[in-house]
Structure formats: structure tokens, C-alpha cells
Amino acid sequence: MNRFDAELQNRLGALREQNMYRELRRIDSPQSTRLLIEGKSFLNFSSNDYLGLANDPMLQHAAMECLRSFGCGSGASRLVCGSLAPFHELEAELAAFKSTEAALSFPSGFAAAIGTIPAIIGRDDIVILDKLVHASIVDAARLSGAKLRVFAHNDLDDLENKLRWAAPQSASAPRSVLVVTESIFSMDGDRAPLKEIVALKEKHGAWLMVDEAHATGIHGRQGRGVADELGVSDHVEIQMGTLGKALGASGGYICGSRGLIETLINRARSFVFSTAPLPAAAAAASAGLSIIQSARGDRLRQTLQQRVSELNTAVSKSTCDGGAIVPIMIGDERTAQAAADALRQHGIYVPAIRFPTVARGAARLRVTVTASHTAEDINILVAALRDISQNPAVA
Numbered sequence: 001m002n003r004f005d006a007e008l009q010n011r012l013g014a015l016r017e018q019n020m021y022r023e024l025r026r027i028d029s030p031q032s033t034r035l036l037i038e039g040k041s042f043l044n045f046s047s048n049d050y051l052g053l054a055n056d057p058m059l060q061h062a063a064m065e066c067l068r069s070f071g072c073g074s075g076a077s078r079l080v081c082g083s084l085a086p087f088h089e090l091e092a093e094l095a096a097f098k099s100t101e102a103a104l105s106f107p108s109g110f111a112a113a114i115g116t117i118p119a120i121i122g123r124d125d126i127v128i129l130d131k132l133v134h135a136s137i138v139d140a141a142r143l144s145g146a147k148l149r150v151f152a153h154n155d156l157d158d159l160e161n162k163l164r165w166a167a168p169q170s171a172s173a174p175r176s177v178l179v180v181t182e183s184i185f186s187m188d189g190d191r192a193p194l195k196e197i198v199a200l201k202e203k204h205g206a207w208l209m210v211d212e213a214h215a216t217g218i219h220g221r222q223g224r225g226v227a228d229e230l231g232v233s234d235h236v237e238i239q240m241g242t243l244g245k246a247l248g249a250s251g252g253y254i255c256g257s258r259g260l261i262e263t264l265i266n267r268a269r270s271f272v273f274s275t276a277p278l279p280a281a282a283a284a285a286s287a288g289l290s291i292i293q294s295a296r297g298d299r300l301r302q303t304l305q306q307r308v309s310e311l312n313t314a315v316s317k318s319t320c321d322g323g324a325i326v327p328i329m330i331g332d333e334r335t336a337q338a339a340a341d342a343l344r345q346h347g348i349y350v351p352a353i354r355f356p357t358v359a360r361g362a363a364r365l366r367v368t369v370t371a372s373h374t375a376e377d378i379n380i381l382v383a384a385l386r387d388i389s390q391n392p393a394v395a
Contacts, residue, residue: 052372053248112252115268189325217246
């Protein structure tokens with residue numbers, strides 16, 4: 001073993017000692033409520049496929065038809081070899097869905113964040129983040145070179161203090177201030193107080209970026225998100241989301257003004273310098289978008305809320321706030337991992353979320369419910385949770 005590999009093995013050993021080592025688990029089945037792992041079927045409560053569309057026949061058909069028409073690959077960046085029609089169709093549909101002037105799709109939600117914030121914010125500006133925003137947003141803020149400030153999670157007083165601090169000292173020294181939050185937080189499942197945040201950012205002349213990754217498709221009119229549900233969409237300068245959760249496909253998007261989207265086309269490095277995604281992924285996302293705005297989408301949301309309600313009624317350690325993410329707080333990393341391992345012994349797949357995804361000592365089981373789960377699936381999970389809670393190693 002050379003010095004390079006020896007050093008890496010030392011670092012991996014440290015992760016194992018801290019119970020933070022991760023590994024890929026091969027899945028030999030589509031994403032659904034059942035996963036096939038090493039020949040064994042597991043009841044799946046780990047997926048963000050909230051409406052159960054990832055393996056839906058309509059999305060499959062749309063993707064296959066697009067493959068026949070446009071092939072597998074996109075060839076290059078959309079600015080280099082031309083921009084394929086499925087992306088334009090998807091973006092027009094996204095803009096109409098979010099009631100914005102325009103939209104732009106990205107290969108992933110991470111790419112959307114990492115491209116957008118540095119494209120509109122620079123080293124003379126300020127970014128103010130909720131403490132629990134996604135890692136991609138934190139990385140994007142750092143990459144922008146702007147002054148970075150973090151306000152306590154959903155703490156409006158702390159946010160206003162940061163906004164007062166960010167106010168320019170004189171008219172001769174103008175600077176832009178961007179506030180960034182999620183609408184539904186990915187690990188806690190709770191909501192941001194968006195109405196109040198909008199009021200504060202407007203009072204202090206800031207801009208607002210809201211990541212609706214875990215709300216799009218589930219909340220608001222026909223799944224338009226929490227900002228729509230609260231009637232504040234018109235006051236959010238940058239609406240971000242993903243195509244790989246409730247929409248059942250893959251990718252990320254930004255919706256906003258025509259000026260915002262044209263700026264991103266010219267300056268978002270993760271867009272300018274990335275080969276475009278598979279056109280079939282855009283076609284599948286369009287099909288998912290069509291479903292969530294239909295009567296079928298309404299039925300799927302109703303079913304999802306019923307399953308979430310059934311689980312919340314039975315799980316006292318949950319901090320869920322009405323969304324599909326139901327965290328079961330444990331605290332200790334080793335205990336959380338032991339709980340996840342114990343659930344797998346019961347044939348149930350639920351991830352243990354540990355540092356650095358969450359703070360040290362805030363480990364939890366992150367249960368995600370989908371519209372494809374049945375009431376019996378919920379009962380099986382609840383019974384398993386009660387059983388493992390009797391085990392001193394995981395209680």
C-alpha cells in the first residue's frame with residue numbers, strides 16, 4: 001500500500017470509529033415501496049419519491065418516446081451544440097406551473113444551487129442562510145465569495161438582526177443581500193415561516209431564494225409548493241426545486257423573472273459548463289408535472305397525507321410538520337445506526353441520518369412516506385419500531 005492509500009485508509013478508519021462510515025448498497029429493483037437487496041425484499045421507507053411516480057408507466061412511456069426521438073445523450077452544453085426541445089418544453093411547463101416568467105433546468109438540485117447563488121451574488125454582497133439549509137446552498141454561498149451569515153433555524157428575530165447588520169452604511173456603498181431558506185426542511189420535515197420571512201426581506205430590501213424541493217408536488221394548489229399555499233410566490237425572487245422527488249424524474253430547476261433566467265444562462269457555471277442532462281429525463285419530468293396537476297395528482301396527495309397521518313398518530317418521537325418526511329429523533333449516532341440495522345432485520349429499509357448531514361448528537365431515523373404505501377405498510381413499520389424500542393441498544 002502506498003502512502004496515498006495508507007492515508008486514506010487511516011481517514012476511513014477514523015470514520016468507522018466515529019460510526020460515520022457510509023457505503024453504497026446495491027439495489028436490484030426500481031424505486032418503489034419494495035426494494036430488492038442481495039436477493040431479499042425490503043419495505044422501503046427511505047425514498048423521496050413522495051407520490052410514487054419514479055416507476056410510473058406514464059413517465060416510462062414519455063422517457064422511451066423521447067429516447068426514440070432524441071437519443072440518449074445531449075452531446076454537450078446546451079450553449080455549445082444547441083438546446084434540445086424537451087428542455088424547452090419542460091422549462092415552459094415549469095414557468096407556467098410556478099407562475100413565473102421563465103425557468104431553467106439543471107442536471108441536479110445541487111447544480112441548480114451551486115450555479116445560481118454565485119451567478120447573482122459576489123464578494124461585496126451578503127448571503128443570510130437558515131442554519132438547516134441543504135449542503136448545496138451552503139457550498140454555493142461559500143463559493144460566491146459573499147459575506148456569509150447564518151440565522152438560527154426558523155428564528156425570525158435572529159434573521160431580522162442579521163438583516164439590520166447587513167444594511168449598507170451609506171448610499172455610496174450599495175450591496176445586495178440574499179436570504180435563503182427551504183420551505184420544507186429535508187431532515188426535520190418542518191416548515192419555514194415564509195410569510196414572515198417575506199415581510200422581513202421586503203422591510204430590509206433583501207432578496208429571497210426558497211428551495212421547495214420537498215414541497216413541490218405535495219403542498220399548495222396542485223402541488224405548487226408552500227409559497228403558493230401561503231400566497232407569497234410573487235414575493236420570492238428565486239424559486240428552486242428538484243425534479244427527482246415528487247415529480248419522479250431527475251434534475252433541478254430555478255424559476256423566476258426573465259432577467260434571472262437569462263443571467264443564469266450566461267453566468268451559472270454549473271449550467272454553462274455542464275453537458276445537458278439526458279433529454280429523456282426532461283420528458284419524464286414533464287410527464288410527472290402533468291400528473292401532479294391532474295385529478296390523479298390530487299388523489300395521490302390525499303393518499304399521502306392519509307399515510308403520513310397514520311404514521312404520526314403512532315410515532316411519538318416524530319417532529320413532522322405535515323409533510324412526507326417523518327424524522328424519529330434518537331440523538332446518538334451509534335444508537336441511530338443500530339436502530340436502522342435492527343429495522344433491516346425486520347425487512348424494513350430506513351436510513352440512519354448522522355453527522356455531518358445533521359449536527360452531532362442529532363442523529364435520527366429519517367422515515368419518508370409515499371402515496372404508494374398502504375395502511376398495512378404503515379402498520380408493519382409501526383410494529384417494527386415498537387419492537388426495536390424494547391431493545392436497550394436502540395431504545
